[in-house]
Amino acid sequence: MKKKIATVSLAGCFGCHMSLLDIDERILDLLKVAEFDKTPLNDLKKFTTRCDIGLVEGGCCNEENVHTLQEFRKNCDVLVAVGACAIMGGLPVMRNAIMNAVDPLRECLEEAYMNSSSVYNSTNDIPNDPALPLILDKVYNCSEVVKIDYQIPGCPPSGDTLWQTLNALIRGVPADLPYELIRYD
């Protein structure tokens, strides 16, 4: 039986997914032992079956992120937080620094859509389409929302690191991650 893998990018930049593609032609070897279910790589929007491995990029900055992450937890046996954003919030978490302001969320939105020097917004509207998910009071990392089994640090983790990780998970052995793959200086 091939292992089933799902992946998603929440509040991330897709860099971790790009890095996953850096396994290059090894993806053919991967597909011999595994297949992808819900993932942006094949544009499958819903889980079609229970998965063995879920890779999550990015933390949670809005309700949709939370919902997706909860779905992943429900549908995956092993959930891996991939990259700095999933593990610690990464760049998006910088907005948590204004948490102590009087009205932090409003300040954040106004800075992003009105006040920041690089913004051109002639109507001064803050996007509020009903189709837009509501943003959360602050950015949460994945393990604050659901139980996470493994964390692969890096911004992004290299293709080799992800390759070793997936291999180990698929074969059910401890990951061989030599120092070069997990140093970040």
Next chain:
Amino acid sequence: MNPVVYKACRDFDYDGTRVLDILREVQSGLGCISGETMEMLAKELSTHRVEIEGLVSFYSFFSEKPKGKIAIRLCDDIIDRFAGVSKVAKVFSDELGIEMGKTSPDGIFSLEYTPCIGMSDQAPSALINQTVVTKLTPQSARTIARKLKKNPETSELLTRKGDGNNACLQINAMVKNNIRVRGEVLLCEGIPAEAGLKKALKRKEDAVIQEIRASGLRGRGGAGFSTGLKWDLARRETARERYVICNADEGEPGTFKDRVLLTERTDLMFEGMTIAARAIGSRKGILYVRAEYTYLLPYLEHVLKKRRKRGLLGRNIAGKKGFAFDIRIQLGAGAYICGEESSLISSCEGLRGEPKNRPPFPAEKGFLGYPTIVNNVETFCCAARILDGGAPWFAGIGTDESAGTKLLSVAGDCARPGIYEVPFGIEVSEVLDMAGADDPAIVQIGGASGDMIGRTAFHKKICYEDLPTGGSFMTFNSTRNVLGIVDYFLEFFIHESCGYCTPCRVGNVFLRERIQKIKSGLAEEADLHYLIELSNTIMMTSRCGLGHTSPRPVLSSIAHFPIVYASLTRELTDGRQASFDIQKALEESRRIAKRQSMIYDPIYGESTD
């Protein structure tokens, strides 16, 4: 030019290493050190404003915003909290009409909390400017507040006098020594004056150090490093100057034994410093006293003056030709980290009290780059006694690796809090019995950076081989919440971390968040592993002793109170963190967007949840 600034600079001769003293004078003269004042100071002292600002923001006794003419600082130690300091705070707040942390509009009063002021044996207590008021109750707080409102002077606050030297003219405080047990080294009566010094002067420098080494004396400040070895290291360095520094910063929560030694064994301490000076070849010493003990300053100066008069300081000390040594006092400005020896040296140099990299160790390159020994007050007192009584006598007390007696500052839920001088090797339970703790459930030994133990470990011995302590011994009864205490200690470390290195600055915040999660009953077992792992990382990767020890209450409480932790953690059945509340996380957003959630508000969308 502001005359206060001018005078302060002149008083300290525009000396860059005395900026702390200059700032203290300016702060007390002007009630604050504003941006404008900083500018002036920087110009006068030929430095940059940012240097001055760095100091003002670092030390909690300096402030950029005006403090009241009468600054009331309530001790926010865990012991004081349990003793009801919040009720006292409320009375002050109501009577004076100001909130905690604020200054009254007329600029007369300011009211705030401050970390342990070294009065845990007479909690709740407070500093009103430099005056210590102890054993506060809501009633006595009301009386004090009303007196101050009528006449904003601290001189009328002394309703009773303390014991021993506390009652003398120069101290004149209501502080009590609370000496409960006098041992045979430090607190016994009839210690012959200057006997150790006289014997030291008759011997060669090497022989003095040899005597200290043979006695097995280890530092009483907490780390327990061999005192003789430290002196030897400093002595062996080739240098033009050498310094002897006495560490009276006593910032460890729950510790107050140095306060009592400073009050009652002042001469013995200075004698010990003089012996050290003789042993390592030093001409200058510094006594670093925490700002909270400013009330002792006139007395300490008085004793120094007397010693100079009697030829025990200055030139040709005690008739010994060529032996010159003198001591100055450096007041701190409210920073726990300044008790760490390299920070203390930074602070004496007029810098932010940030630790220095080691090596080089202070004994090699310390104050202004000269070999420096830093020892605790109690260590110097012991050294003086050893020179008189002899190494074999001292080594015969205590255990194999922990020679001599130790002063314990016992505080908390017990009938007789105070100072106990006991031989090393005494069991925790013996101390609890002596102190009259009738329902002891938790003992925190060694202060915030020490270990928390429970009943099953009360047979342990207080000594370097088993349970080391710098002197703090806090006891809590069975009604106290283990996690509440751990949470408090982490709060303390977060406040006191100098912020230089990330593991300590950030790690302690994360530890506290996780402890609070556990406390609220929303944690799972994995959170305990997280705590242990993070604790180890912090201890391994921090730069100084603060980070090396701050996770200890976490680790020791997990080890000693497994049932408490187990009862507060649970299994996650659906893989969702119980501590994450989506409704709360969306509240703000709903308000701002003026709409409901399509996912989490069932009325609007079909909830797939």
